[in-house]
Structures are given as C-alpha cells and as structure tokens.
Amino acid sequence: MIKDFFLGFIRIHILHHASKEPVFGTELMEELARHGYKISCGTLYPILHRLHNDGYLVLKKENVGGKIRKYYRITAKGKNALQECRHKIQELINEVVEGK
Numbered sequence: 001m002i003k004d005f006f007l008g009f010i011r012i013h014i015l016h017h018a019s020k021e022p023v024f025g026t027e028l029m030e031e032l033a034r035h036g037y038k039i040s041c042g043t044l045y046p047i048l049h050r051l052h053n054d055g056y057l058v059l060k061k062e063n064v065g066g067k068i069r070k071y072y073r074i075t076a077k078g079k080n081a082l083q084e085c086r087h088k089i090q091e092l093i094n095e096v097v098e099g100k
C-alpha cells in the first residue's frame with residue numbers, strides 16, 4: 001500500500017518541524033495536508049506517540065485557553081535521526097528524481 005511509503009516521509013516531516021519549533025497535532029495535520037498528506041488524527045497521533053516513546057520527541061503539556069495542548073520538540077536522538085535521513089533523502093533525490 002502506498003501509504004506505507006508515505007508514513008516514513010510523514011515521520012521525517014514531523015521531526016523536521018519539531019526541530020524548528022514546538023509542534024502540536026492539529027497544526028501538524030494542516031502542515032502535512034499542505035504537502036499533500038491528508039491524514040487523520042487516528043493516523044497522526046499514534047505516529048507522534050511512537051516518536052515520543054522511542055525518544056525522538058519530548059512532550060510538554062500546556063494549558064491553552066483552558067485546554068491542554070501537547071507540544072512536541074525534537075531530542076538529540078531525533079536530531080541525529082533527522083541528520084541521517086537528510087543524507088538518505090539526498091541519495092534518493094540524486095538517484096530516483098535526478099536520475100544520476
């Protein structure tokens with residue numbers, strides 16, 4: 001299923017954005033939709049939980065207008081993973097997109 005391929009891209013996207021600033025679920029869903037990944041909460045939240053449980057993201061809860069919002073930021077482990085992914089992405093672009 002093509003979705004299996006996109007899940008990896010989505011995980012990388014999340015790490016990328018979490019490396020720039022704290023991110024939260026609904027905001028990420030909008031950002032991913034902007035990139036053409038229309039995913040539901042039912043898909044996104046397990047990905048966030050897994051990245052958090054695996055130590056790639058840290059979670060901070062904040063009270064926003066009486067509602068608890070979960071903000072995620074990248075960890076050192078997440079940064080390392082993202083850096084490794086960057087190399088792999090470049091390789092992939094060179095070969096698959098540019099045909100070098």
Ligand SMILES: [Zn+2]
Nearest residue numbers: 013017031035
């Ligand atoms: Zn993005």
